[in-house]
Amino acid sequence: MEKCIPSGRVQETHRTQFPSMYKGCLILPWPAHVTSPWFVRGTTSSSSMEESVEARAITTSSSHSQAEKRRRERINAHLSTLRHLIPSASKMDKASLLGAVIDHVKDLKRKAFELGQSLIMPTEVDEVTVECNENGNNKIKNKESIIIRVSFCCNDRPELFADLSQALDSLQLRTVRADIVTLGGRVRNVLILSAKDSEEIVCLSSLKDSLKAVLGWVALPRMSSPGTSTNKKQCVSNPFT
Amino acid sequence: MEKCIPSGRVQETHRTQFPSMYKGCLILPWPAHVTSPWFVRGTTSSSSMEESVEARAITTSSSHSQAEKRRRERINAHLSTLRHLIPSASKMDKASLLGAVIDHVKDLKRKAFELGQSLIMPTEVDEVTVECNENGNNKIKNKESIIIRVSFCCNDRPELFADLSQALDSLQLRTVRADIVTLGGRVRNVLILSAKDSEEIVCLSSLKDSLKAVLGWVALPRMSSPGTSTNKKQCVSNPFT
DNA sequence: TAAAACACGTGACTC
């Protein structure tokens, strides 16, 4: 039975690092890397070598637990930073905090993507697209207005925006937002246009077609129209008149 | 000695949930909430009450460890989601992953703020601001160009952009980006302008002042200048000439 | 009481 109760230094040093589960426990286990404990292994000779083995095991275990403690502190510090970074994530448990972080990252990604779509850079390809809110690509601001999203990419030129302004006037379209990016002689323009939902508009698709044609003349004047911007305006078949 | 080797059900059930540290260990500890183990506590009477106490301790411990396991799995699932959400954060340890998440959130927040600034809505307050990259508010695109950020808010009017275009021409400034939002007769315009970093620019602050003055004339024509846009252009003190 | 959340020390594994 005395073999089961190692007393003195060994027990005390071990107890400081063993879980408190062993409080009041008469029988203490020994580290697994020591195949057999010193007090049952051999003779009564408590040689210094065996003591050093034990001491090394103690220091190894201690440094191990300290390293693990540092690791935990590093992770928790980052979690604390995130807790401070995410709005209203204070007093959340770890799992909920991480869930909030995931939602936040997804939300920011979505916003960045939406903004990035309208901030698209000009390319070398001439392009004109017209989308109405019926297409599901644009949100309906209110029930009394038609929102049209226009995007075109073309060569930059001095009269471009004057011509564009005249063309939109001729269609009685109002520019709610304009996003213009120029790069190396090319220009990308994304417009959000609004039109009064008056009864004069018989068919939205005809307005759309007219707008597309006008934008083609403005963006690609040499290819689609030989006239000047003044001529272009006169050529527009305005569905409002 | 046989007291030290509890065999049968107790040992087996415990071994499945005890750390592998106890592999090959002849002596098994027992749960701390049992003040003294059943096999050393009293007489040889293995009463059903004592067994039920032990059984309850076992089930409690088991449910505890299972709950903790579920908690770990919840946290790790979120970490895995984040690992998949953050670009190139695969094969990172937990702490580094959380660090990357922090950087990503900060980066997205900054971008959203920058974009939000340029997407600001028009207000009722007339305003003109001019910032150069020396102020630290704009990034220097390359060493040979000067980037200027301009923001103004004013009443909308038909000739606004024609006047603006002339004014920027007079200062030999090129519009790299334009963000225009109109709302209820008011307009907010954020421009990113570039100027060749030629030796003709003696002082950047004088260009800045000129730009601010010109924008004042364009945005607030009645208050700051009685002339037309043509007059305005002639009034500009062009630092390039 | 009971369940949830957290910190802890440890064994296993990798580089």
Add this chain to the structure above:
DNA sequence: TGAGTCACGTGTTTT
């Protein structure tokens, strides 16, 4: 080897 990370079961505290 040694230093590092991870999952695990446990003790403690809080709700």
